[in-house]
Amino acid sequence: MNLNTEKCAAEFRGVSFTYNKGIAYEKKAVRSVSLKIYGGCVTGLIGSTGSGKSTLIKMLNGLVKPDEGEVIVDGTNIWDKKVKIRDVRFKVGLVMQYPEYQLFDETVSEDIAFGPKNMGISGDELKRRVAEAAKFSGLDPDLLEKSPFDISGGQKRRAALAGVIAMTPSLLVLDEPAAGLDPAGRREILGRIKNYQRESGNSVVIVSHSMEDVAKYCDRLAVMNKGEIVLYDETDRVFSHGEELRDMGLDVPEITKVAEELARLGVDVGNDVYTVKYAAERLIEKYGLGK
Numbered sequence: 001m002n003l004n005t006e007k008c009a010a011e012f013r014g015v016s017f018t019y020n021k022g023i024a025y026e027k028k029a030v031r032s033v034s035l036k037i038y039g040g041c042v043t044g045l046i047g048s049t050g051s052g053k054s055t056l057i058k059m060l061n062g063l064v065k066p067d068e069g070e071v072i073v074d075g076t077n078i079w080d081k082k083v084k085i086r087d088v089r090f091k092v093g094l095v096m097q098y099p100e101y102q103l104f105d106e107t108v109s110e111d112i113a114f115g116p117k118n119m120g121i122s123g124d125e126l127k128r129r130v131a132e133a134a135k136f137s138g139l140d141p142d143l144l145e146k147s148p149f150d151i152s153g154g155q156k157r158r159a160a161l162a163g164v165i166a167m168t169p170s171l172l173v174l175d176e177p178a179a180g181l182d183p184a185g186r187r188e189i190l191g192r193i194k195n196y197q198r199e200s201g202n203s204v205v206i207v208s209h210s211m212e213d214v215a216k217y218c219d220r221l222a223v224m225n226k227g228e229i230v231l232y233d234e235t236d237r238v239f240s241h242g243e244e245l246r247d248m249g250l251d252v253p254e255i256t257k258v259a260e261e262l263a264r265l266g267v268d269v270g271n272d273v274y275t276v277k278y279a280a281e282r283l284i285e286k287y288g289l290g291k
Contacts, residue, residue, distance in 0.1 A: 007039030008072075009171045009203035010060055010092070015069035017055055029055040030066070031227035037171070042197050042204040044218030044235070046211070048249040051224040053207050054097065057173050060205075061085075061092035073171065090119055093169030095161050097176045097207075102160045103148035108139070111148050111159060115167040133166035136196065138188055153180040158189065165196070172196070175207045186210075190217045215239065215253040215274040223248070240272040255279050 017030040030052045037043055047053050058064040059071050062078055062085040070077045078088045093115075096102050105111040112130045121129065134144060137158040143151055148159055157180055164172065177193060178186040190206075194217050197204045208214050214221060214235070221238040223231035225248045231238050239245070242252045242260065252274070259273040269282040 008036050008075075009039050010037040010074075011035065011070075011072040012056070012059070013070040013072060015056075015059060015066040015071060017059070017064060017066050019055075021067065029227055030059075032069070033227075033229050034069075035222060035229050035232060037203055037205060038220070039203050040201065041219035042194060042206060042217055044214035044221045045205060045207045045224065046209070046214055046221060046250060047224030052227040053224050054175055056224070057094065057175060057205060057207060060171065060173055061089045061094050063094070086118075090115070090167055091169055092171045092173060093164035093167055095157075095164050095172075095174045095177060097179065102163070103156060106147065107145050108148050108151065108159050109134075109144040112144075112163045112166050115163055119167060129166045129168075130162075133162040136165055136192060137162040138192065154182075154185055157181065161189070168200075169202070171203045171205070173205045173207075176209065177206060178208070178210070178213060186213065193217070211239075211251050211253045215256075223250070236272040236274050236278070239274040240270075242271065 012033050012035045015030055015033050016028070018026055018028045020026045033056060045053050045057065055064055059066055060073070065079060071079065073088055073091055076083060078085065103111050105114055109130055112133055113126055116126055116129050134141070139155065139158050139162060143155060148156060151159065157177065161174070161177065172193070174193065178190055181189060190213060193204060193206070196202075206214065206218060218235055220233065221231070221235050222229050223238060223245070230248070231241060231244070239252050239256050242256060245252055255276050256274050259269050259271065259279060262269055263271070267287075269279060269286060273279045273282055
């Protein structure tokens with residue numbers, strides 16, 4: 001991990017948000033959250049359904065305005081009077097959980113081009129961005145001239161991702177990016193996102209319910225519960241809080257459960273094991289196994 005603690009890609013400063021404020025059905029979705037998203041890494045955001053994850057990430061590009069607090073991107077409060085939210089959305093690319101709500105143009109190619117066009121990009125540069133973003137997302141070139149409503153759910157997710165990547169945002173935010181994909185598709189798209197972060201140096205935030213996915217691809221994890229951030233640390237340290245996570249209705253990766261069982265049997269590899277590779281390294285280090 002190349003965590004750049006000097007560069008803060010985005011920051012929440014005491015943000016809160018309530019849906020249906022002032023009426024009987026009001027719901028406090030986010031409660032006084034303060035969180036820094038660092039440069040040079042992939043940050044995962046996990047929490048049970050209704051914990052406030054999606055509301056929080058929508059604040060990053062102005063889809064939701066906090067009732068209290070500040071959202072800082074590139075050192076600037078995005079709701080400052082001098083800031084245009086339109087420009088913020090070029091910097092913070094958001095791929096929503098349901099891609100069918102994000103696709104609307106006549107062809108997949110035109111949909112991918114929509115964001116860059118609004119940035120004033122045209123001609124050969126626009127064509128290059130569309131082609132590269134489609135390739136990055138794993139979209140078959142034959143799909144580019146099809147209607148986005150005539151492609152599969154997994155292809156829609158790839159098209160939505162391509163449309164955001166084409167804008168080259170400094171912060172890429174993805175809500176359940178691997179939903180609707182089979183295991184091979186999940187590995188491919190999440191691997192591409194991880195490679196994108198490494199090659200570009202930009203920051204990535206992934207919201208996911210899959211503990212295996214965040215364990216494998218995220219460098220840091222933030223855990224939300226009842227609208228608050230209750231844990232935020234490097235991935236192995238977060239998963240070392242197995243009982244706390246379970247109490248919040250979450251889980252730990254399967255390999256972490258194996259490590260816990262090994263500890264009960266007297267083979268202690270630590271409670272911070274969260275990937276198979278890490279488990280193997282720990283066994284070799286502590287017991288000389290596999291040498």
